[in-house]
Amino acid sequence: MKKQLEKIESLAREEVLSCEDIKMLDSLRVKYLGKKGEVTAILKQMGRLSAEERPIMGQLANKVRGDIESTISNKLKDLKQAEQDKAIRNETIDITLPGNAKQIGKLHPLTIVANEIKEIFIGMGYNIADGPEVEYDYYNFEALNLPPDHPARDTQDTFYITDNILLRTQTSSVQVHVMENQKPPIRVISPGRVYRSDAVDATHSPLFNQIEGLVIDKGITMADLKGTLEMLMKRLYGDDCKIRLRPHHFPFTEPSAEVDVMCFNCHGEGCRVCKNEGYIELLGAGMVHPKVLEGCGIDSEVYSGFAFGLGLERIAMRRYNINDMRLLYENDLRFLEQF
Ligand code: PHE
Secondary structure: OHHHHHHHHHHHHHHHHHOOOHHHHHHHHHHHHOOOOHHHHHHHHHHHOOOOHHHHHHHHHHHHHHHHHHHHHHHHHHHHHHHHHHHHHHHOOOOOOOOOOOOOOOOOHHHHHHHHHHHHHHHOOOEEOOOOOEEEHHHHOHHHOOOOOOHHHHHHOOOEOOOOEEEOOOOHHHHHHHHHHOOOOEEEEEEEEEEOOOOOEOOEOOEEEEEEEEEEEOOOOHHHHHHHHHHHHHHHHOOOOOEEEEEEEEOOEEEEEEEEEEOOOOOOOOOOOOOOOOEEEEEEEEEEOHHHHHHOOOOOOOOEEEEEEEEHHHHHHHHHOOOOHHHHOOOOHHHHOOO
8 A cells, every 4th residue: 555655646746846827737636646546545545454554554645645735836826827927928018019109190281370360460469250151142142242144253163052142252251240239449350161163273263262361440551561461471471571462353452452572482582483474463452442441330430441362272372382282282192201
């Protein structure tokens, strides 16, 4: 019996030490120490021994049992440790590897220029006004002194939703909303999208962006308009920038002017860019027509004001020397990444 026990012990030790996973170790525990295990089987035979042998064998059997138990639990510790080491090894991050660089977006050139213009006007005490792009005929045309059948409507043909509702052709419509809702003094700019049924080419698009400006107060004159625009252009294009006002006609301003800015390319000499003019047309402006003021409930005997409307695309194209308006809408990253 003693030999048997020693044999079991050495076999168990060998098997346990060479065991490589926790499940297998568990089945070894059952095999040697379980109810039907090999050591238990020996213990069951104790009854057959003599009274002298019994305590000696009992002691030996218990020692063998204890030894196998501790061999198994030591091995279990080792296996668990190995498993944990492996998990840690698998989860470690190699911080010396190069990272995945994220591509960071940029502001669109139109947004850059719009933000700059807004900032210039906010600095001069203007507020920013918003208005609907889907507009009543009244706000886009009629209240701006363009009654139905007025010939000037033809130059701003647009997209009609009904006879009475259209996509606005100009942000001048916001003038009317502001004057209806606010008493003078008024100083606002309103940036936004406008629509005209134009064919797409290098300088035209059926959708483009305007910024309208409106100032109403006592004693506002054309000199205020000119000074304001001069200031704007100098801030946008540099201190040596000159502007020129040419007489023009808009139904909602009287007098009206077209505003040109000195050619950035030839500085007034005349070149290919300005078609030998020396100046480039940039925006429309004028003194708000008394009829428009009165229509909005503002006494034109007491108050006067100026308005101007500029095309954001044109300003951006002059600013960045872009020769085709379509580039601004195509979203080609090779173009956009340059700003
Ligand atoms: N709304 C005019 C246009 O789109 C521009 C303009 C605005 C002219 C304000 C005068 C005063 O052509």
